[in-house]
Amino acid sequence: MSSLLTLQGVHTHIGAYHILHGVNLEVPAGELTMLLGRNGAGKTTTLRTIMGLWPASKGRISFDGKAIGGAGVKASTPDIACSGIAYVPESMGIFADLTVRENLLLAARGARSIEQIDTKRLDWLFTMFPALKKFWLYPAGKLNGGQKQMLAIARAMVEPRRLLLIDEPSKGLAPAMVRNMIAALRELKSTQTTVLLVEQNFMVARELGDGVAVMDNGRVVHAGRMAGLAQDDEMQQRLLGLSLASHQ
Amino acid sequence: MNQATEIAIPKAGFDWLPLALVPLLALALLPFVGSPSTWLTLTVAGLAMGLIIFVIASGLTLVFGLMDVLNFGHGVFIALGAFVATSVLGGMSAWIGAPSLLLNLGAIFVAMLVAMSVAAAVGLAFERVLVRPVYGQHLKQILITMGGMIIGEELIKVIWGPQQIALPLPETLRGAFLWGDAAVEKYRVLAVAIGLVVLGVMLYTLNRTKIGLLVRAGVQDREMVESLGYRIRRLFIGVFVTGSALAGLGGVMWGLYQQNVTPQMGAQVNVLIFIVIIIGGLGSTLGCFVGALLVGLLANYTGFLVPKLALFSNIALMVAVLLWRPQGLYPVTSR
Numbered sequence: 278m279s280s281l282l283t284l285q286g287v288h289t290h291i292g293a294y295h296i297l298h299g300v301n302l303e304v305p306a307g308e309l310t311m312l313l314g315r316n317g318a319g320k321t322t323t324l325r326t327i328m329g330l331w332p333a334s335k336g337r338i339s340f341d342g343k344a345i346g347g348a349g350v351k352a353s354t355p356d357i358a359c360s361g362i363a364y365v366p367e368s369m370g371i372f373a374d375l376t377v378r379e380n381l382l383l384a385a386r387g388a389r390s391i392e393q394i395d396t397k398r399l400d401w402l403f404t405m406f407p408a409l410k411k412f413w414l415y416p417a418g419k420l421n422g423g424q425k426q427m428l429a430i431a432r433a434m435v436e437p438r439r440l441l442l443i444d445e446p447s448k449g450l451a452p453a454m455v456r457n458m459i460a461a462l463r464e465l466k467s468t469q470t471t472v473l474l475v476e477q478n479f480m481v482a483r484e485l486g487d488g489v490a491v492m493d494n495g496r497v498v499h500a501g502r503m504a505g506l507a508q509d510d511e512m513q514q515r516l517l518g519l520s521l522a523s524h525q
Numbered sequence: 526m527n528q529a530t531e532i533a534i535p536k537a538g539f540d541w542l543p544l545a546l547v548p549l550l551a552l553a554l555l556p557f558v559g560s561p562s563t564w565l566t567l568t569v570a571g572l573a574m575g576l577i578i579f580v581i582a583s584g585l586t587l588v589f590g591l592m593d594v595l596n597f598g599h600g601v602f603i604a605l606g607a608f609v610a611t612s613v614l615g616g617m618s619a620w621i622g623a624p625s626l627l628l629n630l631g632a633i634f635v636a637m638l639v640a641m642s643v644a645a646a647v648g649l650a651f652e653r654v655l656v657r658p659v660y661g662q663h664l665k666q667i668l669i670t671m672g673g674m675i676i677g678e679e680l681i682k683v684i685w686g687p688q689q690i691a692l693p694l695p696e697t698l699r700g701a702f703l704w705g706d707a708a709v710e711k712y713r714v715l716a717v718a719i720g721l722v723v724l725g726v727m728l729y730t731l732n733r734t735k736i737g738l739l740v741r742a743g744v745q746d747r748e749m750v751e752s753l754g755y756r757i758r759r760l761f762i763g764v765f766v767t768g769s770a771l772a773g774l775g776g777v778m779w780g781l782y783q784q785n786v787t788p789q790m791g792a793q794v795n796v797l798i799f800i801v802i803i804i805g806g807l808g809s810t811l812g813c814f815v816g817a818l819l820v821g822l823l824a825n826y827t828g829f830l831v832p833k834l835a836l837f838s839n840i841a842l843m844v845a846v847l848l849w850r851p852q853g854l855y856p857v858t859s860r
Contacts (some may be wrong), residue, residue: 328752358754369578370749372742376859382735383742386754432753 281306281440281471282327287336287347288476292355298495299336303438304488309462309472311482311503313517320475321367321494324442327473328364329354359386361439367448367475373418377409377428380417384432394435402431405461413487423454430461431458434470441465441472447481459484477522479517483507491516543854544811547818554826562706567825573713575821576720577782578812581775582798584768585729590744590808590857592761594656595663598670599798600791601677602648602769606776607641607786608685611692613639621695629695633715633781640768647677648769652762673786681788689787692780716778723771724814730809740764744808744857800802801838804846806853815854816846 291298297319304310312320325331327338329346338346338421340360345352358364363384372380374415378391381399388394403410406427412420426446433441446462455456455478462485465472476482482489486503499506499516507513551568552563554570585599613636614621655673655761659665694712698705731737739760743750747757779794780786801820805812820839846854 286777330748330752353756354748354751355756358752364752366752370746370752372745372749374745375738375742379742383738383750384753428828461691 278307280304281336281341282333282473283339284323284327285337285339287323287326287333288340289322289331290334291322293332296331296495299334300326300492300495300497302490302500302519304471304473304498307469308487309466309474310427310488310490311478311486312473312483312490312492313479314469316477318492319495321444321493322367322495322519323334323427324364324444324473324475327357327442328362352518363433363438363441365429365433365441365443366464367444369425371417371420371425371429373416375415375417377417377420379411380411380432381435382434385481387436398435398437402434405464406431423450424459426450427452427461430458431464434465437470439471441470442474444475446474447476447478454483481515495508533801535818540855543815545848546796546854547815547822549824550819554830557830558826562708563829564702565704565707566709567829568822569709569713569717569736571822571825572818573716573720573782573821574824575818576608576717576724577775577778578797578821579817580723581772581794582722582801582813582817583723583810584764584771585798586802586805586810587740587744588761588766589802590662590741591747591757591764593663594660594761594765595666596656596765597667597672597795598651598655598673598677599768599772600793600795601651601674601681602644602772602791603776603779603794604678604681604790604791605647606644606773607692607780607790608681608690608776608788609640609643609773610636610780611685611690611786614692621693624628624696626697629697632695633698633777637774637777640773642773644773644776645766645770648772649762651769652765655699656765674795678788678791686790687788688730689785689816691785693784694781712781716782719774721772721780727810736760736763749842797839800843804843804853806850806856809853809859812853812855819846835838 280303282302284300284302287300289294300319300323302323312323314320322331326333329352333347336347337344337350340357340362343360345348345357345360358478372383373381381394382388382391385394385498398502408424408427409419409431412424417425420428430443430446433443446458450458459481462472462474466485474485483503489499489501489503489506490497491499491506500510526762555561558567581599581603585596588594588596614632617632617635620628623629651673655669656666659669698712698715701710702714731741739750739755743757743760750757776791779790795818801816802813804819805814805816819842823838823842824835828835850856
């Protein structure tokens with residue numbers, strides 16, 4: 278399958294710190310690719326570098342064949358977002374003082390008012406995330422952690438995007454919330470949307486991932502199919518310091 | 526449209542307490558003032574002063590909220606607006622001196638429009654030349670914007686001279702309305718009306734338009750706004766220019782309130798507007814509004830009751846508010 282997003286030898290410096298040391302990554306179109314790794318491996322930095330929030334100092338990032346990042350490329354974060362990439366940060370990035378409705382309206386770049394958002398798409402989102410309908414006029418800051426995460430993901434989906442970058446959506450969520458989130462992401466997968474998902478929870482990764490890339494010390498040290506990694510205890514132990522048995 | 530709005534449940538509760546402080550403060554000081562007519566005069570004067578401060582400070586608080594820019598040069602737009610008004614109104618002396626409310630208001634309206642346009646244009650240049658190179662560097666922002674204000678003051682002296690210039694009220698706006706024993710100055714009623722119109726336009730823009738939504742979102746998390754595909758810098762320039770224009774408008778109102786203008790007036794008002802935006806919560810428009818009214822009312826009451834404490838009263842108010850709510854009256858959640 279052809280790659281929608283490609284990172285070639287990407288380096289990122291944040292101040293004096295050299296965080297990414299030549300990341301090579303391919304995200305196939307229409308698949309959900311998991312980006313795994315221990316804390317501090319560089320997963321969040323990779324997503325932020327793709328979005329242009331921390332510019333790559335070396336290497337090349339291309340999206341659908343066009344360079345969007347790397348040395349000599351001047352694409353800004355809004356340019357990258359407008360090219361069809363949605364980003365859900367680890368912090369969720371919810372506008373707490375704005376209502377659920379206003380958060381979704383902001384994410385719909387083409388709509389000047391909520392009436393201009395595709396009603397069918399909105400109903401589809403409400404089916405996946407009923408809490409959003411219930412708390413439509415509530416300030417987003419009043420929602421619980423799981424509901425905020427749902428809003429963050431819904432915001433990335435309110436208009437069709439070609440690629441979703443999602444950073445640790447299960448972090449800090451209760452198990453029931455995690456199950457809801459898995460169901461929502463599975464629904465998203467069924468639409469053939471390309472997703473790059475950072476996750477610490479291996480169970481979530483195993484349930485959702487088509488492909489997988491594992492990072493360590495600012496590099497991708499393994500790339501392949503998720504099913505292959507899920508079946509290989511020794512590889513999990515070596516790459517992630519865990520075995521699936523310990524999570525069952 | 527969709528079912529969502531039909532089944533929507535009511536909004537979560539609004540925090541009325543800071544807003545209630547305004548009438549509470551006014552009523553609490555009524556027994557100290559003694560005479561209801563004097564109290565009414567002071568209250569209207571305080572509200573007028575508060576609304577003028579709000580007009581001036583509202584742009585500054587959004588500028589800080591959106592881009593973390595500490596603009597200590599905001600005062601220069603106030604003085605500029607006031608001095609431009611002296612020139613405009615000086616050239617319209619026939620309208621100002623005419624015993625016609627319509628002509629008088631027309632002259633003030635023209636002066637305000639010109640002052641806002643000049644302040645906006647200078648604001649655009651100020652942002653490009655002084656502020657843009659120091660994004661994200663607070664110490665440099667303080668130094669360079671203060672330097673900008675000093676240069677601005679000196680340029681005003683070059684153009685209009687260093688002396689105080691009288692800015693008399695138009696014929697029909699002089700004097701006061703008499704309600705029983707209470708005398709309410711006509712201009713203060715006009716200042717309250719203009720302040721309320723600005724507040725209304727601002728609240729409508731911030732709450733009912735997509736641009737306003739972007740400004741509110743940008744104040745909370747500008748990085749996320751960019752990640753959604755919006756250019757926050759353009760938005761910031763727009764807010765900076767609008768804030769400068771509002772400061773110019775506030776300068777005209779303040780000049781007419783004091784009936785004279787000096788090149789230093791911006792620096793003097795600067796202290797008040799920083800107190801207001803700190804009390805209100807940095808980046809918060811509603812907080813700025815409540816803070817400005819509290820400052821205006823308290824300055825007038827203490828000016829009457831204990832004149833020696835008038836300057837101290839606003840500092841004391843800021844300390845009291847920050848002890849109660851360290852992030853200000855209406856803190857912006859994500860800051």
